[in-house]
Amino acid sequence: MSLADFERNVNQPTHSTFHLERMRLLTKLLGNPQNSVPSVHIAGTKGKGSTCAMVSSALSKAGLKVGLTTSPHLHSVTERIRIGFEPISKDLFTNLVRYLWPFVRRVEVDGNYGAPTWFEFMIVAAFQHFQDEKADIQVVETGLGGRLDATNILSPIVTSITSISIDHATILGHNVRDIAKEKAGIIKETVPVIVAPQQRSSDAFNVISEVAQAHNAPLVDVSQSHPVEIVQAGLFGQSICVTGNLSTYKFDLPLLGKYQADNAATAIAVLESLVKEGYVINKGAIEEGLSCVEWPARLEIVNELDPFIVVDGAHNPYSARCLVDAIDLIKKSQIESQGEIILVFGALKNHDCTGMLREFLRLDPILIPVSSRHPKAASHIDIVNCADKIGILVDDGSRTGFENLAHAMEYALSRTRAKDMVLGTGSLSVAAEIIEWKRKIAPELYPGLSLDTVAGNDPKNR
Template sequence: MNFIDAVNKTFTLVDFERNQNFPMHSTFHLQRISEFLDQLSNPHLKIPAIHVAGTKGKGSVCSMISSVLSQSGYKVGLITSPHLHSVTERIRIGYSPIDQNDFIDLVNELWPKVENYNRTSCYGELTWFEFMIAASFYYFEKCDADFQVVETGLGGRLDATNVLLPKVSVITSISLDHTKILGETIEEIAFEKGGIIKSGIPVVLSPQTFYEATEVIKDIANKRNSKLVNVSDLFSVQNVCNFKEFQVFDVKTEHSNFQLELGLLGHHQIENSLTALGAINVLKKSGVEIPQNAIDQGFKNVRWSGRLEYLSTGQSGFELLVDGAHNVYSMECLVREIKNLKYKNLILIFGGFNSHDLEGMLKVLLELDPILIGVNSRHPKSVQASVIDSISENIKFRKRFFYDSVEEGFDYASNISVEGDLILATGSLSVVAEVIESQKEMLPELYQKF
C-alpha cells in the first residue's frame, strides 16, 4: 500500500469536513472516540497536553506554544486542522509532518482495530476526524513525545479532541462562525468553545472583541473551579515595529518588560502571541522548565503558512499575499492590515464555502477597492465561481472576473498585475493552499471520492 492508498483508505470513513451534508450538532458525542481510545489503552492520557479552542487564531497559538516548547528541548506532538497541502500536516512532531511511510504504517497498524470497532460499536462507525485524532495520540505515544499541543476541530464541548485532561486549556478569540452548527449568537458559540474547560484545570483566555464571550467563559470557569488567566489583565504591548516578514514589540507585565520578535504578521498575531505567553506562564508555574531564551527563539522562529503570508514572486514586480480569513470578523482584521500597506492596485482572488458568509466578507473587502477574481477551489464544499458572480453582482467592485479553478484565476491575476500591484488570495484556506501550490509549482494531493 502506498501513501495515497493509505490516505484513501482512511477516507472510506465518513468525513464531515469535506461532506456537503453536515449532521446536526445535537447528534455529536464523545462516547465513540472515548471507546476507541480505550481499546488503544488511552494514549491521549499519557502525554501532558495543551488544549486550544476558539474561533480565530487556534492554529497560530498552537504553533507558537509548540515552537517554544521545542526550543526548550522537548519533543512536541502537534495536532492542527485543516491541512493546506497534505493530511500529514495534521500529525506533527515539532513542525515536521509525519513521514509518509510512518503514516502508512500507522494506518496498517490501526485499521484492523478500526474495522473491529466499527463492527461492534453501539454508537456507529468512527468518523474520519475521530480516526485522525486517535491516530495522532497513538503516534505521539509511540514517538515518546514529552508534550502534545492539540487544536480542536469544531467548537470544543463535543469535539473529538475533548477527551483530553490537559495541563492547561486555552481559548482564543471568539466570533461568529459555523453558526448553523454551533449557534447563532456569541453566547452560544462561547458556550461550545468553553466546553473544553476542565474541573480544576487553568484556562487561558485571549483578548476578546465581544464582552459576552468573556462573560460566558468566566461563568464556566467559575462553575468548574478552573482558574481563569485573562490575557488582557496580564500583558500590554508597546512600540510595535512592523517588517515584511516579522514584527517586534515590547511586552509589559506587572513585574517586567521585555521585547519579542514574532515571525508572524498582523496585530491579531500579537494578541495570539500574548495568549501563547499566558499558556507558557501556566506551564512554568506548574514546574515545566522553559528558559527565557527558548521563549525568545520560539516566537522568533514560529511559522504558520497561509496566514498573512507573503510569497516570493521573483522579478515580477508585484507582491503576493495570502491569508485564510473565512468569516466576517477575520476579514475585518485582514482589511485593517491591508490598509497599512502601499500598493497601486489590489487584485483580489476570492473563493469560499457554502457555509461561509460570502456576501458579508465581500462587502468588507470592498473597502479596499479591489479588482475581484472569483474562483472555485477543489474542496468539495467550495462554491462555484458563478455563485460568487451572483453574490457580488450588487456589490460595486470596479471590475469582476470569474474562473472555475484557483490556478486559472491566479494565472489571470498574475498576467494583469504590474509593478507595485498587490495580489491578495483569501476567503478560505483551500484557496490559499491552491495559490501556494501554483506559485511554488507543488503537486497537489488529490483524494479519491467515496
C-alpha cells in the same frame, strides 16, 4: 469502509451528529494513548492554530519533544500529526493506519455509535503517534467547537481559548454567546484556562468566565494580564514586547497582523502557566520560539516583487476584517504609491461569502472569483452574485470562471500593473492552492476518502 469526512462533505452535519462516545470507545480499546502525554488544549474561532504553533515552537526551543496536531492541513494530510514542526512521514503514517484499522473496525462493528469519522480517526492517530514517539507534551487544537469536539477527551494541564466570532453557525450557534459556550466546553475542573483578547462588546469573555467559575478553573484574561506592544511592523514581521507575569519578552514575530501579536501574548500566558506547573521554559526559549515560528497561509507573502502576492486563510467576516486592517497597515507603512488590489477570492458554501466580501469593500478591490478543489467550494457564480449585490467590482474577464486556481492566478498576473497587490483569500483551501501554484507543490488529491486500501483491506476482497 470509508470514514465520514465532515470537513469536506457537502452535506452539513447537525450538532446532534457530534458526540464523544466513539472517541472514548476507540481510545479505550487502544489503552487511552491520549492520557500518556501531558496536554495543552486550545480552542477558538480565530488564532487557535497560530497559537498552537507558537506554543509548540517555544516548547521545542526549551528542549522538549512536542507533539502537535492541528487542522485542516494545507497540502498533505501528514501535516496534521507532527513532532515539533516535522510532519509524520508517509511510511510511518501508513503503518499507523494499518495498526489502528482493526480497532476502528471493532468500534464500527461492536459499538453502538457507528464508524469513527475521518477527523476522529486522525485525532486518535495523533495521540497514538505521540505516545509511540514518547513525546514530552502534546499541543492539541480543537477541530470544531469544543464541548463535543473529538479532542475533548483529554485531561489537559492547561487550556486556552482564542478569539471567538461567528463561524459554523448552523452547528455551533448563530450568536457569539452560544458559540463561546461551545468553545468553553474544553474547560476542565481546576485546570487553568488562558483567554485571548476578545472583540470589544462581545459576550464571549463573560460566557467563558462563567464556565470557568463553575469548574473552579483559574482564568487568565490575557487582555489584562499580558499587555502587548507592537514596537515596529514591517512587511516580513513585527517587533513585539509582551509584559508577562514572569518576565518581559521582546522578540521579532515573523507573522503579520495585530491579531498575531495578541496570539503571541496568549501563547506566552500559556507557557507561563506551564512554568507554574513545573516545566522548565526560560525566557530565551520563549523569545526564540516566537521569533522563528512558521505558520503558512496566515497573511503570508508569497511573492515580494511586482506583483506583490499575499495569501490568507480568512474564512469568516471577523477574520476578513482583521485581514483588511493588516493590509491597510502594510499599504500605509511599506508600499509607496500602492496600486490596485486584485482580490482572488473563493469561499466555501457554508461560510458567509457576503459578509466577508462586505469587509473587503474598504480595500476597493477588483474581484476575481474562484472555486477551489474543496468539495464544499462555492461556485464562482455564487461569488459573483454576492459581489454584485454589495457593489464590489468584478473583473469582466473572470465572470465566466476558470478551470482551476492556477489559471485564475495566471490571469490575475496578466492584468496587474506596477505596485498592484494580488490578495488570495476566502478559505484556507484557496490560500493553499495559490501556494501550491507559486511553489510548484504537487497537490494531494482525494477523489474518494477511504483508508481501506492504505490499511491493506481492499473492500473488493471482502
